[in-house]
Amino acid sequence: MPAPTVTIQAEGLAKRYRRHLAVDRLSFQVREGEICALLGPNGAGKTSAMRMLVGLSTPDSGTASIAGTPVRLGAPVLRRVGVLIDGPAFVPHLSGTANLRLLWSAGGRAWPPPGLDEALDLAGLGAAIGRRVKGYSMGMRQRLMLAAAFMRRPDVLVLDEPANGLDPAEVRALRRHLADRSAAGATVLISSHQLAEVQQLATHAVVLNHGRLAAAGPLGDLVGAHASLEDAYLAMTDGYHDAAL
């Protein structure tokens, strides 16, 4: 049986913000049907790497590809990608529905998107979807942003801290939705600090530390002889947390 296709590929990605080297020669792959967790301490370069993977940031060196196509700002291949990055963001004086409509039609497509009903079910905003977003709680904004990512029924998902602000029931619903999408062949890359959650969801993980790749592979291999992903993660991030404590 042939190996699943590589959908997300980072090859030697590097990004420097002034004197700070945020990402240093980062290479990894995520294949079709995998749920890959991008892990690392705060400032390890997870969000910077994700920005480069969706074209929001130009790498100083290296390439980011999705489905074999190098990604740049506004690249057509991004039509296949559902994105949540740097937190939710909306036009505050418009309703949830109007925001979804604008974000969808900005890509030059006719309303409604193919996965709208399913995405709205997951968001579970009910009548609030018709209210102005500026009155939304943090959790509601996060759910609406997830709906924006899912409504296009993408076959690639790049989600930065998708469970932020969600309650336990919502986290479970999100986990099930991502598992379903993955089972249907979607490729999922998520960043998270919630290791217990990651352990329940991810099939693979990429661990960053100080902008560099610390480890990558199937989750079972990474956990190895450790009691949990948390123990393995702390061992891989070379005492960062000990120093922080």
Added chain:
Amino acid sequence: MLRFELTTQLVRVRTLIALACLAGVPVAAAIPLAAQPGQRNGNESGLFGASPYSAANHAMASLEFMAPLLLPIVVALLACAIASADRDWGVLRYLYVAPVTRERLLAAKLAATALATLIAVVVVMVAGFAAGTVVFGWHPFHIIGAAPLTTGEATGRVLAATGYTLLCMLAMAAIAFTLGLLLPRGAEALAIAVGFVVVASIINGQHALHAVAAVLPVHYWQNWIGLFDPAGAPDLALGAGVQLATTVLCTTAGWLILRHRDPAA
């Protein structure tokens, strides 16, 4: 994308209030003169003095009053918001992954800015004509110290003056738009754009600074008034050229800013 810009900016309470202010000035200016239609406005000269003679007179007097400050402030407000609001809200990154290319984004923003500028100028003219029609009625365009204009002459000159003012406001919009792209926050861009208009107006009033004033677009904004002056119009071509040059220069600068800025930086 144009729909995105129009929906988020034009159909917005702040924008509607700004446009209502533009419309309110000609109405407010007509009310005190309601008792003297067809008579000179006190000792005023020029368009202000002839304002109560006809709807067209009142519309052009309103434009003369608003074109130096209030109209450019509203135009700057709209242009800065169109340039920067999506970045201020954080929505810009989600537009890029929609995906929208830089070229489409800039084209939509420029089209929305031009449309917003046109709407602002039209609101002033429509409000001036509407208030003038109700209060003073339709009569031949009166020029103090000269024969009234025929309908054809008046129509041509009103259209020329409106077109020229639109060109001037497009230059203002281009300046504000570029500042909106350049500066981190839309509010900063608006403050600097308004400051520019105020400082340029002050420089324009200083004879010693004529050489500086002559290279600024603000210097030429009121040149259209000469179309209604018995002494004749100054050279509108030079003013139009300066406005066009400003618009092209600022639009090019805006493109370079958008092209070279890393949206995540």
